[in-house]
Amino acid sequence: MKKLFISGLIIFIIFFASGAMTWFTIDKNKYDNRHYTKTINSKIEHLSISTVTTNVNIISGKKLAVYFTGDNKINVTKNNKRLSIKEKRAVDRGYGLNFNPFHSNNRKLTIVVPEKDLKSLNIQSLLGEIDLNQVNLKHVSLETDRIIQLKRSELNQVNIESSKANFYITDCLIREGRMKLDKGITHVKNSTLSDTVFLVNRGDISMTDMKSNNDIKASTQRGNINYHFGEKPKNTLLKLHPGHGNKEIKNRYFDKGKVGNSDNILEFYTVDGDIKIE
Structure with missing residues (x-):
């Protein structure tokens, strides 16, 4: 009886592991990275960014440009001189939370901003890191519960708020x-x-x-x-x-x-x- 129980347990473990491996491997395809690139030629004075887990990088450049890599989707909308960028979960993700050990979060949103035009920058992220590097901006508002880094930048007015984060x-x-x-x-x-x-x-x-x-x-x-x-x-x-x-x-x-x-x-x-x- 004991040998039969052990044999059954071993068979169960083998089939469970094989099934889990197959499910994770097949489901991994639902997390293929998407790539989004867009250059905004019109003048933008106010930029608003909202993400969930995507890391946000702000750098300086001649033209406003948006570069995104990740398994989610982003919506980019323009209204007069305002640009809004918002992360949304892809509908073909299969499930809301990621339980797949073969999938790692490599979501990254890079925004190139022209310093002379942009008057205000607002970034809100739930669990994404925020990085501003070599920018010259007038009004900046940042909020996340991860890491916020400001490097080699000149900022007139800055507001940062977080319940749990590290500021650098x-x-x-x-x-x-x-x-x-x-x-x-x-x-x-x-x-x-x-x-x-x-x-x-x-x-x-x-x-x-x-x-x-x-x-x-x-x-x-x-x-x-x-x-x-x-x-x-x-x-x-x-x-x-x-x-x-x-x-x-x-x-x-x-x-x-x-x-x-x-x-x-x-x-x-x-x-x-x-x-x-x-």
């Missing part, structure tokens, strides 16, 4: 910014920020190799704030308010929390965390 800002000039994050890491490097606010509930805020003139307010409920000057600070006043943590100033140019006049203010707050200036 590198080699950027931001004239006005509002960054709100419930949980995640915030890292800024080699950048100049004025009239910029970081509001974090849970997570560290790290700023390294920063330029001499920065005007920043930052607050984290549960986390540390570390700020490192990459060059000699100029006309900067420190306002450091660690709640249950410690504050430490290890930059020799500061005398009683000040260098020169108070044109630039670094105002940092923590509840359960330390504040360190280097």
